[in-house]
Amino acid sequence: MSNKWRVAWLAALGAGAALAQDVPLDGRININLGKDSPVALAGMSTGDSHSSSRGAALVLDLHMSLALRNTGTGRIHGVALRVVSQEVTVGGKGSVSIPSLNIGPGESFPVRIDMQLMRPTQVAGGPLVDVNLDGVLFEDLSCYGQDRLNSCRTMTAWEMEARRDREHFKRVLAQGGPQGLRQAMIESLGRQSARPQLDVRVQRGPAVTSAALGPVHEEQFAFLQFPDSPVEPLQGWAQVAGNEARAPRIEVRNRSGASIKYVELGWLVSDTGGRQYLAASLPAADPALYLPAGKTARVEQDTALRFTRAGQPVGIQGATGFVSRVQFADGKVWVPSRADLDRFSLARVLPASAEEQRLDDIYLKRGLEALERELGKY
Amino acid sequence: MKHPNQATLALHAGGDLGAVAGWRARRHVARCAECREEIARFEQCRQLLPSLDDAGEAHWSRLAAEMKANIRLGLAAGECVRGEEPVGARGMWSLARAGVALASVVVLLAAGLMLERPSPTVARETGVVLQATADGVQVRQGEQSLGLMHSGTSNDAVTYQVGAQGSVEARYVDAETGYVTVNTVNVE
Numbered sequence: 001m002s003n004k005w006r007v008a009w010l011a012a013l014g015a016g017a018a019l020a021q022d023v024p025l026d027g028r029i030n031i032n033l034g035k036d037s038p039v040a041l042a043g044m045s046t047g048d049s050h051s052s053s054r055g056a057a058l059v060l061d062l063h064m065s066l067a068l069r070n071t072g073t074g075r076i077h078g079v080a081l082r083v084v085s086q087e088v089t090v091g092g093k094g095s096v097s098i099p100s101l102n103i104g105p106g107e108s109f110p111v112r113i114d115m116q117l118m119r120p121t122q123v124a125g126g127p128l129v130d131v132n133l134d135g136v137l138f139e140d141l142s143c144y145g146q147d148r149l150n151s152c153r154t155m156t157a158w159e160m161e162a163r164r165d166r167e168h169f170k171r172v173l174a175q176g177g178p179q180g181l182r183q184a185m186i187e188s189l190g191r192q193s194a195r196p197q198l199d200v201r202v203q204r205g206p207a208v209t210s211a212a213l214g215p216v217h218e219e220q221f222a223f224l225q226f227p228d229s230p231v232e233p234l235q236g237w238a239q240v241a242g243n244e245a246r247a248p249r250i251e252v253r254n255r256s257g258a259s260i261k262y263v264e265l266g267w268l269v270s271d272t273g274g275r276q277y278l279a280a281s282l283p284a285a286d287p288a289l290y291l292p293a294g295k296t297a298r299v300e301q302d303t304a305l306r307f308t309r310a311g312q313p314v315g316i317q318g319a320t321g322f323v324s325r326v327q328f329a330d331g332k333v334w335v336p337s338r339a340d341l342d343r344f345s346l347a348r349v350l351p352a353s354a355e356e357q358r359l360d361d362i363y364l365k366r367g368l369e370a371l372e373r374e375l376g377k378y
Numbered sequence: 379m380k381h382p383n384q385a386t387l388a389l390h391a392g393g394d395l396g397a398v399a400g401w402r403a404r405r406h407v408a409r410c411a412e413c414r415e416e417i418a419r420f421e422q423c424r425q426l427l428p429s430l431d432d433a434g435e436a437h438w439s440r441l442a443a444e445m446k447a448n449i450r451l452g453l454a455a456g457e458c459v460r461g462e463e464p465v466g467a468r469g470m471w472s473l474a475r476a477g478v479a480l481a482s483v484v485v486l487l488a489a490g491l492m493l494e495r496p497s498p499t500v501a502r503e504t505g506v507v508l509q510a511t512a513d514g515v516q517v518r519q520g521e522q523s524l525g526l527m528h529s530g531t532s533n534d535a536v537t538y539q540v541g542a543q544g545s546v547e548a549r550y551v552d553a554e555t556g557y558v559t560v561n562t563v564n565v566e
Contacts, residue, residue, distance in 0.1 A: 063529070085524050094517070094526045097560040110555045114527040116514070149564060192537075200540045202508040204565050248542060267542065280540040301542040351537040354549060354558045361551040 022050040025062065030127035038072030038136050038144050039079065042108050051128065053121060060085075060117040060128055069108040072144075076103040077159055078137035080151030084130045085117045095134060095149050099158040099354045102377065150285070153262060153333065157325050160335045162355035168338050169359060170375050178368055185363040185371070192352055192360070198269075198277045198314055203304040216241040221250060224322035226340040230256035231263050231323045234296065238267075243313035245269065248282055249300035250321055254291045261286040262327035263299055268349060269307065270318035276349050277314075280305055281324060322346070381413055382406055391420035506565045508546045510538045515546045517563040526561035 025046055033039060047063040070076050080097040096113050103109050117129065135151030136144045137159060143152035173181045221236035236250030248267060254260050262285045269279040284299035291297045307314045322344070326334040341347050352360065363371045382390070382403055389395045390403040407413050506519045514527035515538070528536055528550050536550040544565030552559045 083524075083526070085522070094515075094524055094561065094563040096526065097562065098557050099560060100558050109557070112552060112555065112559065114514075114529045116523075116525045116527060118518075118523040120522065149562075193534075197538065199510060200538075200546075202540055202542070202544060202546060202565075204506045204508075204544045278539070280542040282542045303542045303544060305540065305542065351539065351549070354560065357537065357549065357551060358558045361556070365556075 022052045025049040025051055025060065025128065028128040029062070029064065030130045031066070032130065033068075033133045034146070037133055038070065038074075038076070038138075039068040039133065040071045041066060042069040043067035054118075056121055057118050058121045058128075060115075060119070062113060062115045062117065062129060064113050066111045066113070066131075067108050068111060070103045070105050072136075072138070073105055074138040074140060074142070075105070076109075076136055077101050077139050077162075078135070078155035079109075079111065079133075080135040080145070080149065080155060081111065081113070082130075082132045082134040082146070082149055082151075083113065083115060084132065085119055085128070093149070095151065097151065097155065099155060100162050100358050153327055156327075156331075156333045157335055158354050160333050161353040164335065164338060165353050165355045165359070166375060166378050170378075173372065173375060178372065181371065182363075182368050185360060185368075188352060188356060189360055189364070191347055192357075195348065195351065196275055196277050197309075198279070199308045200279060201306045201308075202280070203306065204302075214242045219245070219316070219319045221248075221319045221321045224320065224344045224346070226323060226336055226343075228337065228340065229323045230254065230258075230326050230328075230334055231260065231291075233265065233321050233323060236299075236319075236321055238319050240316045240319070243308065243315055244304055244306045245279065245316050245319070246304035247300070247302055248319075249298055250282065251296055251298050252291070252323070253296045254293055256328075257293050259293060259329040260291040260326055261289065261329050262325070263289060263291065263297075263323065264325035265299060265321045266324040266346075266350070268320040268322075269316050270320070272315045272317055274317075276320070277307075278349055278351070279307070279319075282321070283325075379406075379410065381410065384416075387413060387416050388420050391417045392424060506544065508540075508544060508563055508565065510546060510548065515548045515561055515563050517546070517565060524563060526563060528559070528561060 028051070029046065029049070031041060031044065033041060044067070045065045047065065049060075049062045049064055051058055051060045053059075066081075068079065078097065078099045078101055080095055083094045083096060085093075094115065096111065098109070098111060101109065113131065115129075119128075132146060132148075134145050134149050135147050135155055137152065137155040138144075141156055141159065143156070145151060169181060169184060172184045176183070216239050218237045219240040221233070221238070223233040223236075225232065232253045232255050234251045234253055236248065238245050238248040250265055252263055252265075262283065264284075265282040267279045267282050268276050270276050282299055282301055284297070284301075289297050289299070307316060322336075324336065328334075336346075341350065351357075359371060359374065362374050386395065386399065386403060390400065390407070393400075395403055407417060506517060508515070508517045510516075511525060513529060513533070514525045516523055516525035518524075526548070528548055531550045531553055536548050539547040539549070541547070545562055547560055547562045549558060549560045551557070
């Protein structure tokens with residue numbers, strides 16, 4: 001082999017090795033909080049974030065931490081960041097939200113973003129990841145942000161649930177004392193650990209015919225009616241075949257005196273043994289939903305959900321629906337009360353709210369007294 | 379020397395060429411012994427043709443009847459030559475034929491059922507798929523994927539929620555910050 005060929009061969013090997021190496025992601029992440037944002041970037045660490053080539057794809061491992069400072073005048077109760085890999089393609093968007101905050105003016109708080117992204121290497125340069133401020137929710141329920149992912153509505157609903165659950169535990173404390181609160185916490189943790197969960201895979205896109213799952217049939221929804229709900233579910237169906245349910249559609253009536261722009265229903269499914277699981281939420285929003293006072297509308301989604309547990313398909317037998325969130329045209333949000341949830345023992349099936357999860361964590365890690373102090377802050 | 383073609387010679391032999399072509403042919407033939415012989419052969423053929431006409435009209439119906447009779451004779455001769463088959467062999471042959479016929483009917487029915495039976499409408503693994511993974515939530519389409527991870531938190535402590543509009547949410551308490559963190563991946 002001549003010297004020239006040896007050099008070429010070594011250069012090729014070197015290039016291959018260089019391609020396979022991890023490359024730091026410094027400078028390839030764009031943080032955009034907006035010019036008049038009520039939060040400012042107080043610090044940022046990209047840690048060991050890196051990119052590496054895998055065949056024709058580029059794998060990005062992002063482990064970053066942001067420190068945001070409240071530069072406004074109100075207390076911040078929630079923040080949502082939109083994480084975008086490619087704006088123009090479907091399937092490259094996500095969000096990192098922090099509900100149940102209580103950050104005063106001038107105070108800072110950390111936000112961690114851990115993500116893995118895979119994209120074709122052919123894609124042109126520019127930032128590999130954009131992090132944008134999608135929403136900031138304040139104590140008075142006002143909201144700032146681009147709201148591209150409807151983060152304001154979601155954070156408002158979380159805040160309503162947080163207020164509901166804090167009131168519940170404060171009432172327990174007032175009525176039963178510390179021992180009553182301890183018992184309530186133990187029950188809450190027990191419910192969460194015993195709650196049955198299914199692995200659910202959501203598939204969007206064109207449906208194709210397959211006989212692998214068995215015959216398809218229309219499963220009619222049964223409904224749980226909450227007396228104080230502004231929306232009443234009337235009738236509904238979903239197509240069920242084996243462990244797959246698709247194309248749910250539910251007719252609802254606005255029984256309030258105000259226009260409604262968003263309805264979300266909870267969808268429970270039962271397995272062949274009669275055990276209930278939370279399958280998914282079924283949202284419908286303006287403009288697909290037009291629901292003035294007293295009128296009816298249909299909530300429907302062209303989607304397929306496939307259910308498994310421990311890797312095994314779970315056959316679906318029954319479907320139950322209930323109204324879980326409503327947003328009025330003026331932006332106010334309704335969520336079910338604790339009494340509504342207790343009435344149908346839904347707490348055994350539904351996950352705890354973000355606030356209840358936080359309070360459980362405080363009790364577990366810092367004890368009962370810390371929890372009492374935390375409840376006393378509100 | 380360039381010879382006239384066969385068709386010209388044949389027409390010359392019959393006296394059917396035009397004035398100019400006939401003059402050319404005659405001029406060539408006067409000098410060419412080969413072509414004269416060829417013309418002589420054409421003239422002999424022409425003399426034979428009228429005698430062939432005397433063979434009269436063929437009796438096609440009679441020929442057909444004779445052919446049928448010969449076929450019947452052949453079949454009858456075949457039956458005489460063939461020995462007696464054992465009854466068992468004939469029965470087995472009949473059973474085999476019946477079996478083949480039955481299998482054909484079954485295949486036909488199965489094909490009909492497959493074609494006519496309403497199949498469930500389910501989604502194949504095309505399009506956009508969202509799901510929870512071992513350490514996060516992920517949306518993927520073809521070669522592209524985006525996953526939000528909940529590193530540092532055990533999977534048991536993570537609450538997953540699915541939105542039928544195309545979202546999967548993982549909610550957990552961040553061990554470092556103590557804040558509830560909600561990672562969501564969206565189709566749109």
